[in-house]
Amino acid sequence: MNIKIFTCNPIEENTIVLYDETGEAVVIDCGCSTKDERDELQRFLATSNLTPVALLNTHLHIDHILGNGFMLETFGLSTRAHRADEPWLLNAEECAARLGLGKIEPLPPCRYIDEGEEVLFGRSRLLPIHVPGHSSGSLCYYSERDKLLISGDVLFRGNIGRADLPGGNARQLATGIREKLFILPGDVRVVPGHGETTTIDRERRTNPYLS
Numbered sequence: 001m002n003i004k005i006f007t008c009n010p011i012e013e014n015t016i017v018l019y020d021e022t023g024e025a026v027v028i029d030c031g032c033s034t035k036d037e038r039d040e041l042q043r044f045l046a047t048s049n050l051t052p053v054a055l056l057n058t059h060l061h062i063d064h065i066l067g068n069g070f071m072l073e074t075f076g077l078s079t080r081a082h083r084a085d086e087p088w089l090l091n092a093e094e095c096a097a098r099l100g101l102g103k104i105e106p107l108p109p110c111r112y113i114d115e116g117e118e119v120l121f122g123r124s125r126l127l128p129i130h131v132p133g134h135s136s137g138s139l140c141y142y143s144e145r146d147k148l149l150i151s152g153d154v155l156f157r158g159n160i161g162r163a164d165l166p167g168g169n170a171r172q173l174a175t176g177i178r179e180k181l182f183i184l185p186g187d188v189r190v191v192p193g194h195g196e197t198t199t200i201d202r203e204r205r206t207n208p209y210l211s
Contacts, residue, residue: 010101017050089107140154154192157203
């Protein structure tokens, strides 16, 4: 499986494209907020001969969904996310205004997905893992074959997601990381929703919030 990461919007969110040799792709957390960002994503898909077949969200905080309307209009894809995060979708315009992101395009409704409900594309598969605590519906997407974890805002390099927003719970978050993510092989690459990549082993050994 191949991966391409775009840094989008003023909050520097990681928009992720996963694809394999078949040319089928999934886009995770499309945070494109400007025409230039949307054009860059679309140009990469076109020049790489990729067909996006699914749009996924790790969670529905505003910085991770700003490009969902674009994905529906351009590729006919509605996102899949955990039902527990639905309130964030319903309050997206208010959240955007509070963060100074201006008026946003109408956001499409979700198709809901739960832990263990596999996402298949090309010859690849992703397994959603529900790790609440940053938001009630936070999902991580795991490829066992490729030793890859898309962690959203659950786990970062040397940090964990903030837990002071509605639906957040710091103890629940830390417990979920230890019980569901730290049991994965140490060489699993972790791609977070912001910032640099890391590995499960590195975070088990050195993450100060989980020692």
